Amino acid sequence: MQSWTPNLETGDPDIDNHHQELFQLTAMLDDAIHTQSIEKLDAIISFLEHYVIEHFCEEETLMETHQYAFYDHHKAEHEIFKVHVGELRKVYLEEISLAHVVFAIRKILDKLVYHVRTVDIGIVGIVNSEHHEKSS
């Protein structure tokens, strides 16, 4: 997973802050592996649980307000992530092994980062139009 770069900015400060936090989870995950800390894995999962509710809701509200053309596709991806994060919590609770949980987190993080790069970036057009509306 690569790190955050400015070309991933949507221009919406809240959304961009959340995306940057998401990228920081990779470092948190590395730290959890290094220290063999199940508590740190728990914290990462908790972050993701909030992310798929609050952050996704924020994006969806913005898209709805602007009648974004690709809303349905974007929303559908969000719904899949909600299911995956729910499954992640189950993996954690099963306590099979730390490595098992790490692998499950890594898989979701990779997909979420890909979503930021390929789908969330579409929000740029909405934010730009908002700025345009305000300045005109």
Ligand SMILES: [Fe+2]
């Ligand atoms: Fe999104």
